[in-house]
Amino acid sequence: MILGFGILTLQLLQRHNKLLQAALSSGILQLVGTDHCTFNSTQKAFGAYDFRKIPNGVNGIEERMHIIWDSMVETGKITVTDYVRVTSTECAKIFNIYPRKGAILEGSDADIIILNPKRSFAMGARTHHSRSDTSVYEGRKGKGMVEVTISRGRVVWEDGNLNAVPGAGRYVRTPPFGYLFDGLDKSDAVYRASLRAPVRRGEAAAA
Numbered sequence: 001m002i003l004g005f006g007i008l009t010l011q012l013l014q015r016h017n018k019l020l021q022a023a024l025s026s027g028i029l030q031l032v033g034t035d036h037c038t039f040n041s042t043q044k045a046f047g048a049y050d051f052r053k054i055p056n057g058v059n060g061i062e063e064r065m066h067i068i069w070d071s072m073v074e075t076g077k078i079t080v081t082d083y084v085r086v087t088s089t090e091c092a093k094i095f096n097i098y099p100r101k102g103a104i105l106e107g108s109d110a111d112i113i114i115l116n117p118k119r120s121f122a123m124g125a126r127t128h129h130s131r132s133d134t135s136v137y138e139g140r141k142g143k144g145m146v147e148v149t150i151s152r153g154r155v156v157w158e159d160g161n162l163n164a165v166p167g168a169g170r171y172v173r174t175p176p177f178g179y180l181f182d183g184l185d186k187s188d189a190v191y192r193a194s195l196r197a198p199v200r201r202g203e204a205a206a207a
């Protein structure tokens with residue numbers, strides 16, 4: 001029974017993977033983020049006999065750029081330009097901080113990565129930088145490695161070394177009413193009008 005359930009789940013996950021990747025390459029899904037929140041094996045074990053007590057979250061902030069490059073660009077599902085869009089530009093637009101973020105332009109923050117498409121990666125708890133002895137990507141291999149990360153013009157990651165300075169981070173305000181809200185007042189009005197429409201009980205009953 002348990003084995004059967006396991007196989008079914010894996011098939012379902014693979015199907016979900018395919019559908020999500022198709023949605024990302026067609027633009028139905030606009031971007032990929034993470035809900036990075038790691039817990040180690042001791043913390044996860046709180047839910048060993050009651051799944052409701054499992055602390056919710058996995059690693060992802062360090063893996064995101066590599067996973068997307070390997071599964072989407074390396075396989076030809078999206079272009080390099082799409083990669084920039086789904087990892088950065090669209091995110092900045094939705095948070096309403098474009099073009100300060102999400103673009104390489106005069107006046108924008110110089111947040112830039114240099115990714116080597118020829119270099120391979122192997123993910124796991126022994127090599128990742130999260131303070132956790134587990135990784136949801138344990139054993140995941142692929143191509144595409146970020147070699148340099150520049151944050152607001154400062155090199156903060158190079159040759160496997162983190163050069164971040166505590167306190168150098170800056171809070172970025174996200175103004176309200178990003179483009180996702182464009183036209184919302186109109187569609188709201190249509191929706192509200194639909195609520196006032198009389199319910200035709202006779203028709204519904206006859207149907």
Ligand SMILES: *[C@@H]1O[C@H](CO)[C@@H](O)[C@H](O)[C@H]1NC(C)=O
Nearest residue numbers: 039040041042043131132133
């Ligand atoms: C997990 O983290 C908790 C809290 O910091 C710590 O007490 C525990 O020893 C850790 N477990 C492992 C396996 O690292």
